[in-house]
Amino acid sequence: MNSEDRLEGLVLKVGPLGENDRLLTLLSASHGQMRLAAPGARRPKSSLAAAVPLAVLALQVGGGRGLRRVRQLTVLRSFAALAGRLETLAAAQGLAELSLLLVPEGSPVEGLLETLLLLLARLEQVVKERQEGLGALALAVQGSVQLLALGGYALPLAHCMRSGARLEPPLGDWSWRCSLIPDEGFVLGAVAGAHVVLNASELALLQRLTRPALPLCRDGSLMGPLPVWLRLLDLVELWSRQHLGRSPRAWRLVREAISPRGPAASSSGSAPPSSP
Structure with a gap:
């Protein structure tokens, strides 16, 4: 310069x-x-x-x-309007923290700023349109998935990292499971000691977060209940901590704003989500 x-x-x-x-x-x-x-x-x-x-x-x-x-x-x-609600401000702060971890000084990451600005604008709509707080949590998770991919730390959502088999969740089969091993990726089955275990519907929901829009039901409501989105936030947080050395501190504030039970809500059993 x-x-x-x-x-x-x-x-x-x-x-x-x-x-x-x-x-x-x-x-x-x-x-x-x-x-x-x-x-x-x-x-x-x-x-x-x-x-x-x-x-x-x-x-x-x-x-x-x-x-x-x-x-x-x-x-x-x-984006001062984001301060109008704790969950939108916390989600924005978390995405900003993640961007700081992903972008080196003096080395731009193509598309990351553009994507972050789009996410902030969508969080702003949550405030202006008085949408449910779950929308802010979903945008925090989706934004994490997309920013991690742009920064070179994409979640490996296509294949089992041990067998090489394609991750094609059979919707409706409630016995199907896959596990996140943070230093490997996703592995088919419920692996002992896995940090996060997803059912078929939950993995399908996660896979859809690489698309521009949030996944919606036919009636326009957001797919997936609160416990599932909290579990997906746990997942991206674990992945960030493993591959970036730490994860955004603001995710704790998101949990506290969205759920009165805070982090405990995300570690509860696998409640069946709405099918994508």
Whole structure:
């Protein structure tokens, strides 16, 4: 980058820097993850005070080596409406955390920013249309599946990692099972010691999350009950922890917002979900 540059990106994280400055972590389609100093941004009347998480900014940055500094900014889009509900804000924070784990500094990941912005817009619709909180949980799971794939850590949903057999869940066969082994992938059958075991309908639901739209029933309602979506959140969390070293902390807040029982709800028995 030159001494003075213009760039656009989504603010994923903000922290204090010195007495009045902010440290921004930006996701840019052209430069990947980058950290920038916003001088004086913590002062209420600062022209840079709009540098807040989940804001899409057009920036003029200066400086050479080391931490570059924001000279000017324009807010292109704000997702402040997500704060209207705890579950949508937590889901957005979780997806932002996952993006930070997936995108290296200075190395863009093609399509990831575009996908993240689309997911945030869909979470915004949950707030604006007063949709059920389950929609925010489903978007958190679907977004994780899609972002992990873009970042090079896709869930291997096509084949059993031990036998090579295709994972073709027989809907209606309630005895069928497959197991997630985090350091391998999916294995046919209920494997002893497996972290997550799915039935046929649950795996079919998970496989559909690679598509753009959430899976819906004929009446327009979301497929799958709450316990299944919580179990799928457990699954993507385990996969992230195994392959990225950790998983987003915000997933705990999603569980608390969606279910009064919190994490315990996701470890209950395999309730039969709606068939995809």
